[in-house]
Amino acid sequence: MNEMILKFPARSENEVFARNAVAAFALTLEPSLSELSDVKTAVSEAVTNCIVHGYRGREGWITVACRAAGSTLTVEVTDEGCGIADIPKALEPFFTTQPSEERSGMGFTIMQTFMTDFKVESKEDAGTTVTMTKEFGLRRANVG
């Protein structure tokens, strides 16, 4: 088993660094290019959520904890922002709290679709943690 913890300020310039660092960490699990691309997209969604919704432009820290075990990558993205009042509502496709800002409301849907498992825990005024796992080689194993 291997582990990694990243902690960085909630600024959008760190999105590219965060998704590429997680992808680099995942490389030892020998993902396909398309699996790696799924992970990058899901991490980008989670980190963007922390910045845009969790902290809403305020200063704060984002923690990305990764674990690689067997053929499974686990990624946990945590902020200490405002939290989510209504999680089922937030998970609805196309739901957004900021329709005026060209937000698609697809972030959680993409995380759920692109990863094998997805879970969100949140407490108002305390923060949010999104936990996602990706099992690599699922399709290849089924075919073989």
Next chain:
Amino acid sequence: MKLQWGKRGENLYIYLSGELDEHSVAEIRARADKLIDENAGLSRAVFNLAGLRFMDSTGIGFLIGRYKRLKRYGMGMYLENPESSADKILSLSGLYSLMPKIQE
């Protein structure tokens, strides 16, 4: 992010390359809107996505925003040659029903 453009006949071509996310979108949004405004008499805008290595849901918001702007001018919108990762998100979000995909 890089944006290049060109005009051919009734088409405005906008070529996007690089990584489109929350950080890079603001600049590209302003430039695309300026181009659309300046070429409002044309029939359609074609966004070529062949060079777009990465896009998350910020990109969906961006494309819908430009679609609405084009619609005000009576212009259609098309997405050309999306890379496989962008293609997956575009299919999932149903965007191709608003802005058809052109594969060449």
